[in-house]
Amino acid sequence: MILEIISPEKIIFTGEVESVAVPGVNGEFEMLNNHAAIVSNLKKGAIKVYGNITLDNTQKEIFEKGDRGYHLDINSGTVEMKNNKVTALVE
Numbered sequence: 001m002i003l004e005i006i007s008p009e010k011i012i013f014t015g016e017v018e019s020v021a022v023p024g025v026n027g028e029f030e031m032l033n034n035h036a037a038i039v040s041n042l043k044k045g046a047i048k049v050y051g052n053i054t055l056d057n058t059q060k061e062i063f064e065k066g067d068r069g070y071h072l073d074i075n076s077g078t079v080e081m082k083n084n085k086v087t088a089l090v091e
Contacts, residue, residue, distance in 0.1 A: 001035075001084040001085065002015070002084065003015060003088070004088070005047065007089075007090055013059060016053075018032070018033075019032045020048065020049050020050065020086050021047070022040070022042055022045075023043050023044065023074070024079075025040070025042065030048075033084055037081060040078070041078055042076055042090065044074065045074065046071040046072060047072045047074060055070065075090075075091045076091050077091060
């Protein structure tokens with residue numbers, strides 16, 4: 001599936017991922033390929049990106065290497081999953 005993470009300033013990440021976990025306002029949840037369509041608000045926490053992804057030098061400065069993938073800390077945002085594309089608008 002495709003993941004796109006966008007901040008007000010720029011596109012932070014776009015690429016193919018295996019799954020992504022986000023800090024929903026009602027708790028963390030993970031989306032995999034063929035997940036049902038969903039829209040959710042996000043709270044302060046980390047977006048966790050899993051899969052064989054490649055980060056450029058700028059992205060390596062803002063993502064942290066985690067146990068299974070990479071983590072990006074956010075303050076808030078919104079996420080939409082539709083047709084195997086996850087779009088996260090974050091601050």
